[in-house]
Amino acid sequence: MTDIAMIEAAATRAAGVVRRTPLLNAPLLDAMAGRPVWLKAEVLQHTGSFKFRGAWAAISALDPQTRARGVLAYSSGNHAQGVARAAQLHGIPATILMPADAPRLKIENTRAYGAEVVLYDRAGGEDRNVIGARLCKDRGLTLIKPFDNAQVIAGQGTCGLEIAEQAEAVGIRGATVLTCCGGGGLTSGIALALEARAPTMTVRPVEPEGFDDTARSLAAGTIQRNTGPEAGFCDAILTPQPGEITFPVMQRLCGPGIVVTEDQVRAAMRAAFDRLKLVLEPGGAVALAAALFHGEVLDDGPVIALASGGNVDADTFASVLTAT
Template sequence: MNIDAIRAAEQRLKGHVRRTPLLCSPNLDAIAGCRVFVKAECLQHTGSFKYRGALSAISALDADARKRGIIAFSSGNHAQGIALAARQFDAPAVIIMPQDAPSTKIENTRTLGAEIVLYDRVGGEDRDAIGAELSAKRNLTLIKPFDNAQVIAGQGTAGLEIAAQAQARGIDDADVIVCCGGGGFASGIALALEADAPGFRVRPAEPAGFDDMARSLKAGARLHNAQTSGSLCDAIITPTPGVLTFPILQRLAGPGLVVSDEEALHAMALAFAHLKVVAEPGGAVALASALFHTSEIDADTVIVTISGGNVDADVFQMALKRCGDSA
């Protein structure tokens, strides 16, 4: 993985991905006590940054591999990105999804034309084993949600945009807080910023109880989470940091930040109130870090990602009901 791969992905994605805005609000600045800018990837196609990596990976395959079909596993955002990108290349797509994934994500993925295979992650079913069996049986190409070089390259295109948008605003020094599961988004952005905005530092943000990246960075080795479910932030729950992503973040990232589900819900309400955007819980953890963990942030300027906005209506209503009065 290097900047050349990210720039090559940028060329393949040109005309397909949206250049999402960098938003700001004086009210959010006041809460955080510093300047806060929000990279709104919730406005990307399929409602999350995952479309970047999916299109990058599928567009890099040869025609025969695309014709045979794609397989992926995801709780929903990678699933939707793969489904749309596969449809655009007229490639069959099989998506392995946990049966407790948000219904919005399952239905959106199905609507985009993918075949869905549900598994019981709470009961301990192994998605990797299911994927390996289906891949072998149907000769499908597996595109992992973060441990794939072309996926990381695609996610890194968001980092190129952040660097250019920040430069246009005269920003040359900032912490860039990125919602983090396995680390594909954070590592891609970190590589892009290393080249185009060397004064910026990436910091991964995760939900409490699923902070494997933060703990791994501190320990200097890949650690596992004790559980695989139990947070509203389903989009960024992973067992352990990626084999490809961890070394990148170990070299380039600052300490990880960890927020509660309640803080993520509060950040969702604040994003809606002050930016007029819809975030899902996992997509709001970076903003929650900037707003509620200011003592852990030294930078005068913070850039955060809202990585996704695919939230079920009841969860969004819960965020507004719990936190709306303080927004």
Template sequence: MIEAAAGRLEGHARVTPLLNSPFLDEIAGRRVWVKAESLQVTGSFKFRGGWSAVSAMEGPGGVLAYSSGNHAQGIAAAAQAHGREAVIVMPADAPAIKVANTRAYGAEVVHYDRANESREEIGARLAEERGLTLIRPYDEPLVIAGQGTTGLEIARQTAEVGVDGGDVIVCCGGGGLTSGIALALEEAAPSFRVRTAEPERFDDVARSLSAGVIQRNETLSGSICDAIVTPQPGELTFPIMHRLCGPGMTVTDEEALRAMALAFMRLKIVVEPGGAVALAAALFHGGDIEGEDVVVVVSGGNVDPGVFADAISTYGDAA
């Protein structure tokens, strides 16, 4: 399915670069290779899964998704390109730029209260009422397959620079990207070990991997890393991660902001907080990583301008 998704994505998704900076290597104490999915179409890896799912649809009809912003944009852009209606259920506190971008791709946005309402219930109801096909953000095989194409690229690109193994750290919410990359690398480059990265207090995946059973977050608000704050790992993604992934890692919001500043100053890329946690883990938690090389997936760059400006003004001088 991942190989098939790669075929459908060819000519539509970008093959994002694998970047390196000696300044980041010095901080991390090893070579750091950054897979810059912030440069993907719509500004995040989510375009891969969105296009994979929408391009495989048969017959007429629109699509529905629930998302804090990146899956929303990926689905909206794919639906627009395929001439399909898109309705997106988004939290009321989603960053304004993500809401605006989703609407710019022609999608209808329906807001909900993240703390008191279930996006899953709202999405299922709207899909039934309006005859829409629900495309879940991570617990959907076609979406996982699309995200897995990132792993195929990592396998090729690391081989080109002579890296034959090590940890691959992935920003993780529900686990679609992580499980897709893990499945791809299991086949294409099995010497790599995939690790998850999450913000502190929203480390449901790390706790689930440790416990061997799915754990939930107590709250769904209170982190700047909105893109990867989810209730719990997916029912489809968790068994894959439990089988293939190493121990999860967590970072503070401050470390995510520092990583954003370093990515801008040293790699010249714009990263959102949730997309920076894997880089933060590599830079500031090196004692938990094995090997001379580490690959990190910078998963998105759709950051609110004010948050980005604060990150640069606060931590830019130290970069």
């Protein structure tokens, strides 16, 4: 299981490679939310999302012989790009399984980082696990899971270490930390880091409407599963259920989940661009949407929202900005 020592070790391995992203504030966002709102701008991380942290942590922790044979990942885009770039920096091969209906930009960027992209028909029922198992066996690759991997969680936890340090530097002693949540790797890693370094902060996972498996799981006390396809506006965080590793951490350390609508996500994307000139993809904007539109369920005091990714197609982003 991931612990603070593993997170700190991941931070040591990340030094000089993983970017320390800024904690940003805009008075006009504060006015919209009715409280201080700070954004942890992981959109400025390598590959445009926090996923590079976990990918670097997991690949750098492999023994050299295993690492040299290469890695495999499956992802709709952000984990794909993070693993591809981390593998490229290590000089090892990466094979990435991506759904054929993933955003074009994410497929193109993954290939540009040097990975072999294998597309599968998600809508038609092809099973990425079957394809991935065959590739691992045939090529001797190591699977880097997107969230249910102790080293990946440790890498995401380095973001929590930064939040603790940056919040203290600007005088924040307690806050609600809102995380964009798919399988829970980012949420559980940050929660573990803050438990050790800023225990007065409370982590709340945020999900899009229709994909609220984490919120339902936390409410029920057992893992709940989404039954629909893993496709929708917030593609980066659409997972069928919380992870077997991540859920116990979230259950122990996190407050109740928050669910936002697509319209709220679009408004948050516009607000981030208008007020901070940040480009957020839909899945990377759900935490800000909760900060802006769900204040009634938040504790009093400041909010720190993860701006977790910015890999959005130009046409999609333009349609959001021009919507009335």
